[in-house]
Amino acid sequence: MMPLEQRFVAARKSAIAAEYNHLNPMQKEGVLCTEGPLLLLAGAGSGKTTVLIHRIANLLRFGRGSDSEELTMPINEDAIELLEQYAENPQPENRPLMEYLCAVEPARPWEVLAITFTNKAANELKERLTRMIGEEAARDVWASTFHSACVRILRRDIDKIGLSKDFTIYDTDDAKHLIKDCLKELSLEEKSFPPREMLSVISNAKDAMMSPQEYAKRADSMGDWRKQRISKVYSLYNRKLWDANALDFDDIILHTVRLLQSSPETLAYYQRKFRYVLIDEYQDTNHLQYLLAHLLAGGYENICVVGDDDQSIYRFRGANIENILGFEKDYRRARTIRLEQNYRSTQHILDAANAVIRNNQGRKGKTLWTNNGAGDVVTLKTCFNESDEANFIVGQIMMNYHRGANWKDHAVLYRMNAQSNALEYAFKRNGVPYKIFGGMKFFDRAEVKDMLAYLCVINNPADDLRLRRIINVPARKIGQASVDKAQVIATEEGASLFDVVKKATQYPELKSASVKMESFAAMIAEMQEALDGADLIDYYGLVCEKTGYTAMLQEKDDMESRGRLENVEELASSIHAFLENDPENPTLAGFLDEVALYTDLDDSSDSDNCVVMMTVHSAKGLEFPQVFVCGMEEGVFPGNRAMSEDEEMEEERRLCYVAMTRAKEKLTMTNARQRMLFGRTTPNMPSRFLKEIPDGCMEWLSKPEPRPERHWSDDYSDFGSFSYTGSIDVSYESRKPREKPKLESVRKASPASQELPNLQPGQSVQHSAFGKGMVLSVRPMGGDALIEVAFDGIGTKKLMLKAAIDHLKLI
DNA sequence: ATCATAACGCTTTTT
DNA sequence: GCGTTATGAT
Numbered sequence: 001m002m003p004l005e006q007r008f009v010a011a012r013k014s015a016i017a018a019e020y021n022h023l024n025p026m027q028k029e030g031v032l033c034t035e036g037p038l039l040l041l042a043g044a045g046s047g048k049t050t051v052l053i054h055r056i057a058n059l060l061r062f063g064r065g066s067d068s069e070e071l072t073m074p075i076n077e078d079a080i081e082l083l084e085q086y087a088e089n090p091q092p093e094n095r096p097l098m099e100y101l102c103a104v105e106p107a108r109p110w111e112v113l114a115i116t117f118t119n120k121a122a123n124e125l126k127e128r129l130t131r132m133i134g135e136e137a138a139r140d141v142w143a144s145t146f147h148s149a150c151v152r153i154l155r156r157d158i159d160k161i162g163l164s165k166d167f168t169i170y171d172t173d174d175a176k177h178l179i180k181d182c183l184k185e186l187s188l189e190e191k192s193f194p195p196r197e198m199l200s201v202i203s204n205a206k207d208a209m210m211s212p213q214e215y216a217k218r219a220d221s222m223g224d225w226r227k228q229r230i231s232k233v234y235s236l237y238n239r240k241l242w243d244a245n246a247l248d249f250d251d252i253i254l255h256t257v258r259l260l261q262s263s264p265e266t267l268a269y270y271q272r273k274f275r276y277v278l279i280d281e282y283q284d285t286n287h288l289q290y291l292l293a294h295l296l297a298g299g300y301e302n303i304c305v306v307g308d309d310d311q312s313i314y315r316f317r318g319a320n321i322e323n324i325l326g327f328e329k330d331y332r333r334a335r336t337i338r339l340e341q342n343y344r345s346t347q348h349i350l351d352a353a354n355a356v357i358r359n360n361q362g363r364k365g366k367t368l369w370t371n372n373g374a375g376d377v378v379t380l381k382t383c384f385n386e387s388d389e390a391n392f393i394v395g396q397i398m399m400n401y402h403r404g405a406n407w408k409d410h411a412v413l414y415r416m417n418a419q420s421n422a423l424e425y426a427f428k429r430n431g432v433p434y435k436i437f438g439g440m441k442f443f444d445r446a447e448v449k450d451m452l453a454y455l456c457v458i459n460n461p462a463d464d465l466r467l468r469r470i471i472n473v474p475a476r477k478i479g480q481a482s483v484d485k486a487q488v489i490a491t492e493e494g495a496s497l498f499d500v501v502k503k504a505t506q507y508p509e510l511k512s513a514s515v516k517m518e519s520f521a522a523m524i525a526e527m528q529e530a531l532d533g534a535d536l537i538d539y540y541g542l543v544c545e546k547t548g549y550t551a552m553l554q555e556k557d558d559m560e561s562r563g564r565l566e567n568v569e570e571l572a573s574s575i576h577a578f579l580e581n582d583p584e585n586p587t588l589a590g591f592l593d594e595v596a597l598y599t600d601l602d603d604s605s606d607s608d609n610c611v612v613m614m615t616v617h618s619a620k621g622l623e624f625p626q627v628f629v630c631g632m633e634e635g636v637f638p639g640n641r642a643m644s645e646d647e648e649m650e651e652e653r654r655l656c657y658v659a660m661t662r663a664k665e666k667l668t669m670t671n672a673r674q675r676m677l678f679g680r681t682t683p684n685m686p687s688r689f690l691k692e693i694p695d696g697c698m699e700w701l702s703k704p705e706p707r708p709e710r711h712w713s714d715d716y717s718d719f720g721s722f723s724y725t726g727s728i729d730v731s732y733e734s735r736k737p738r739e740k741p742k743l744e745s746v747r748k749a750s751p752a753s754q755e756l757p758n759l760q761p762g763q764s765v766q767h768s769a770f771g772k773g774m775v776l777s778v779r780p781m782g783g784d785a786l787i788e789v790a791f792d793g794i795g796t797k798k799l800m801l802k803a804a805i806d807h808l809k810l811i
Numbered sequence: 812a813t814c815a816t817a818a819c820g821c822t823t824t825t826t
Numbered sequence: 827g828c829g830t831t832a833t834g835a836t
Contacts, residue, residue, distance in 0.1 A: 118825065147826045171826075190832095191819095249826045284825095316823065416822055421827085438824085479812070597826060617823050639822060655823080678821060679827040815835080821828100 008075045009068075012102045014087035016066040020054055021090075023047075030337045031055045032066035034276070037331035038304040039324070043368045044353075044661035045344030045623065048306055052278060053128045055304065056112055056141065059276050060133055061099060063106040072104055109140035111275040113296065116145055117284055119598050121621070125280075142274070146289050147249065147597050150256040153270070154247075158255060160263045166589065168246040168460045169596035173444070175199060175237075175248045177465055182236040188229060202234050206250040207287050207318050209257070212238055243496070245462050253288040260295045271299030282307035282327070286318035294330070301331070309364050310357050313617060313655045315647070321362065342368045342661075344623050346375025348697040349667050353660040356692045360650045368661075378660075379668040380632075380690055382702040385681075386419070389672045390426035393628045396668065397611055398432060400626060407433055411624035412613045413659050415637040418677060419630065420613055427611065431767070431799040431807065437614035443595065447553070447564040451571055452595060454543055458527050459588055461498040464490070468497065474552035476520060482513035498524075523547070531588060536575050539588070544568060616659040627663035629656075632671040633684035656689045757810060759787060759801070766809040767791065 013032065020028045030040050030051045042048035058066065079101055086098045116122045122144050130138040142149060151169070159165055170178065179195040205215050212235035219227035241248060247255065260267045277297035279285070282305035285293065297303035305327060312321040328334045342350055350368045357363070383389040397410045412423055420436055427434040442448060450473055453466035461467070464487070472478045483497075489507055490500045500507070502521040504514035527546055531539060544550045553565040578591050585593070616629070616637075631637050638652035660667055671686045759765075763775040773791035778801075785801040 145826065169826090172824095252826080314824075317825075418821075418828090475812085477812095615823060641822070651823095676827080813836090816833090818832085819830090 004075065004077075004080070005069075005071060008071070008080050008083070011080050011083035011087065013066050015083040015090075015098055016058070016062050016102050018087045018090045019061075020058075023050070023054065024341050026337055026339050026341065027051045027054075030339065031058050033304075033335055033337065034059055034064050034067040035302060037301055037327070037334040039327045039334055039336040040304060040306040040339065041336065041364055041366060042306055042308055042339045043342060043366050044308065044311060044658070045342040046339035046368070047341075047343055048280075048308075048339065049124065049128070051339065052114070052125065052280065052306060053132055055278070056114060056129060056276075057132050059107040059112055060109060060137060061106055062102050063104045065102040065104040065106075068104055070104055073101075107275055109137045110142065111273060112278070113142040113149070113274040113276070114144075114278040114280070115149060115293070116143070116280040119145055119148075121145075121280060122148075145597065146292065147252050150252045150292070151593060151597065153256050153266075154252065154259065157259055157263065157266050160266060161255060161259050163247075163255065164245055166245070166460065168244065168456060168463055169252065169593065170241065170244075170246045170248045170465070171596060172199070172249070173449070174246075174465055178237060178240055179233065181465075182233050182240065185236060186229070186232055188233065192226075193229065193233065198230065198233050198237075201230055202237060203250050203318065205234060206254050209254065209288070240464075243462070244464055245460060246465075250288070253292060257288055257291050257295065260292075267295065267298075270296055275300050276302045277304070279303070279305045280307070283309050283312035283321055283324045284314050284319045285323050286320055287323075290320065290323045303331070308366075309362075310360070310366065310654055311620065311658050313620065313651060313658060315651050325362065325364065338364075338366055340366050340368055342370045343372075344664050345370060345661060345667075346372050346665060348375050348377050349660065349663050351697040352378045352667065352693045353657050355694050355697075356653060356660065356689050357657040359692055360653050361646075362650060376666050378693060378698040379666070380693070380698055380700040381668065381670045382686065382700070383670055383672045384674070385672050386422040386631075386675045387426065389630055389670050390422045392670060393423065393630060393668075394426045394430050394432055396628070397626070398430065401432075405626070406609055407611045408609045409625040410611045410628070411619065411622070411626070411662065412611065412628045412630060413616050413619050413662065414613070414629075414631050415616060415639060415655075416631075417615060419636075423613055423630070427613075429800045431797060431804045433608070433610045433797070435608070435610040435612050437612060438618050442567065442570070445564070445567050447549075447567050448571055451540075451544065451549065451568055452592070454547055454549070455540075455588060456592060457498070457524060458531065458543070459592055461524065461528075462496040464497040467501075470547075471501070471517075471520060474548045476516050478513050478516050478520065482510055482517070485509055486517065536579060536586070536588065536591065537572055540572050540575055616655050619662050620658050623662055623664055625663075625665045627659070627667050629659045629667070629669045630671075631675070632669045632687040632690050633675065634687055635682070635684050636675065636677070637687055638689070653689060656687075757805075759785070764811045765789060766811050767804070767807050772811070773797075 017028055017032060020031050023031065024047075027047055027050065030038070031054045034055075040048070040051065042051070064070070082094065083098060083101060086094050090098075114125060116125060125143045126138060126141075129141060129143065132138075144152070154163075154167070155165055158167065176195050176199060179198050180190070183190055183193055183195065183198070205212075210218075212231060215234055216228065216231035219231045241251065260270070274296055277293065279293050284307070293303065293305070305324065307324050309321060309324050312319060312324070315321070328336060345353075345368075347370055350370055354367050381389075381392060383392055393412055397407070400410065401407060414420060414423075417438060424434070424436065443452075450470055453469045456463050456466040457470065468483055468487075471483060472480075486500045486504065486507075487497055489509075490497045493500070498521065501517045502525075504510050504517035504521070507514060510517065523546060527543060530542060534542075550565065550568060553561045553568065574595070575591055578594055579586055583590050583594065612624070629637075635643075637656065638649055642648035642652045660669075669690065671690065672684065674681055674683045676682075759775055759778050761775050761777055765773055765775060767773060767789070771791060773789040776788040776790055776796065778788075779786045787799050787801050787804070788796060789799060790796045
């Protein structure tokens with residue numbers, strides 16, 4: 001290349017780079033490396049999404065301008081000088097000319113595919129993209145989850161592999177029901193063939209692209225009786241899916257891969273279309289997703305995978321960490337960029353986290369650092385038991401609150417949902433507002449599922465599973481036995497259950513139920529007709545009414561039914577939200593698609609000021625100023641199952657690393673010497689992960705030994721920084737469940753036997769944390785009382801009077 | 812058909 | 827220890 005051209009190419013890259021001067025050098029590199037395979041190892045809090053967004057924006061503005069020596073026009077000194085100057089000191093008025101000079105085949109929005117794992121991530125990507133490049137361009141970028149991208153592809157071309165385009169999607173719950181049906185039909189015991197396990201075996205088989213026939217063959221050749229049975233389940237399960245014209249979540253990916261593998265035109269179409277492919281959270285991909293990514297990116301091989309091997313925590317659901325560890329082997333010309341500067345946490349927190357994760361073998365290796373300063377040391381705290389632990393955490397949080405912190409600046413993380421009970425109790429007693437994530441989700445509620453089932457049946461009458469769910473809800477005198485009979489007939493005739501129900505009176509064995517069945521079918525048919533051209537919201541109202549579902553709830557008229565009615569109505573707002581979002585397919589079928597893949601439309605509540613509690617898994621990707629990780633004990637975190645297997649232990653360690661790196665300012669980790677879990681109290685050693693944290697970045701507070709008890713007398717000697725005062729804390733003396741008198745003495749130790757005011761419903765009160773409110777109810781409980789107070793602008797809180805009394809004033 | 816009692820079993824979770 | 831589920835009784 002001529003020197004002039006070399007100078008131009010260099011100046012071009014510098015000028016483009018100048019557009020990203022607010023990024024650090026590694027981030028910039030990630031944005032500018034547009035061509036060929038790229039592995040972006042993005043540590044926790046390293047600004048990964050920022051890089052992703054800017055990278056896409058860069059592709060759309062400059063194409064391969066920053067990563068190619070290609071010239072698009074004759075060049076001269078002036079052009080070079082302008083770019084060199086721009087790189088030195090970017091002037092906005094020169095930007096249009098600079099863009100013109102630097103762009104090399106800028107990507108068009110629809111040529112960019114950005115895949116994420118969750119809808120939340122996809123939406124965040126779309127939002128930030130919209131803000132940066134404008135709505136028009138952002139709309140055409142394919143930013144979606146694996147599953148929605150695949151559904152989009154399948155809706156277009158699935159008929160090429162012999163399936164119908166109007167397939168239904170079965171979620172895990174549906175799949176489980178289907179498995180149960182299969183087991184019943186094969187007369188297999190659920191005890192020896194747990195549906196959960198069946199589902200996971202089938203999922204693994206699909207991930208390995210093993211058909212039921214292949215699975216059966218393998219089972220036969222091994223002579224494994226159980227596997228042979230499972231192969232029957234797998235086979236029947238798949239047949240039922242086929243009959244219902246349904247795909248489960250694995251099928252969505254599997255069939256897309258099969259489609260791309262078997263239809264050269266389809267493959268060529270997408271490979272030509274997607275000039276740039278980006279995969280987020282690559283460490284979480286399973287084998288099928290890995291294949292899919294490679295197929296889609298196989299044309300230009302401009303594949304950029306982003307992820308963090310140290311945050312791979314979904315092995316149990318098929319994630320294969322080898323995908324990210326082996327990326328450089330898959331693509332010999334791959335470039336690797338490490339983002340190790342952390343913008344989230346203090347150095348002490350990072351030192352602790354780095355020290356823990358360093359003990360893993362299977363990793364690429366990264367060391368996070370920050371400019372944020374050393375900050376507070378990590379606090380480790382050993383508590384007596386889980387309620388002591390919960391009280392400690394609540395106490396710390398209340399202390400912070402009184403110093404001006406927000407409740408929502410605090411997060412309590414745990415390994416298992418079961419651990420949340422003790423915490424919840426402590427928060428409730430102290431009147432601290434909290435929110436537990438990971439409970440029942442909106443779309444998991446029975447009433448919501450019922451209404452969706454109605455819509456599904458209307459949309460696809462062959463959906464036996466959903467039909468059976470709602471055929472007698474509300475009660476229509478169509479009993480289980482009659483439905484079973486009709487199902488048998490349907491199977492014999494090779495028809496769908498709905499077909500039989502429709503002409504039920506032709507089958508004498510259905511007896512009196514047959515009339516009810518036919519009128520049910522008539523109702524569904526009537527609604528199918530009404531669908532044509534109707535407004536979806538109105539239509540939903542019609543379905544609620546015609547099915548008698550709302551009437552059923554209105555009649556019951558108790559607290560529960562009211563809530564359920566609200567949820568049924570709330571589904572209308574989901575439909576509304578769906579339509580607002582200007583979907584490409586604003587029909588009932590389109591809505592059902594979205595709902596099937598989109599389970600958290602309703603998590604709109606980061607607005608309320610609450611302490612949040614969740615599992616470490618659900619905390620991934622989030623951050624909080626104050627983080628408490630509790631249950632740091634051998635057998636809990638790491639969990640018992642990890643003890644025997646190295647791979648599992650490494651996953652637990654990664655999980656611990658994820659937990660620690662959620663903290664921005666202060667990290668506190670607690671362990672309890674004994675914990676009641678699943679109804680049994682067991683003594684637990686402090687987690688090995690705590691031992692891995694170096695002295696320099698932590699302090700270890702500890703309750704004094706309550707009493708030289710059998711299981712706790714020794715074994716702490718190898719904990720260098722463990723200190724014992726040797727004195728006995730009387731208030732914690734043997735709080736064993738059976739020793740009633742002692743328990744009473746503990747109660748007394750808390751601010752107790754003071755005079756309780758005679759509160760009446762209707763009384764106005766002032767609370768130091770929640771402000772003004774009105775007492776709704778007072779329920780005496782022991783020597784205490786549970787009061788319910790409606791606080792202005794906050795909502796209703798339940799408080800234990802004794803605990804809340806110091807914060808309450810009558811007004 | 813609907814309610815009651817007993818028995819089980821139990822990481823983590825998204826699509 | 828608790829919530830879910832299966833089975834049996836009315």
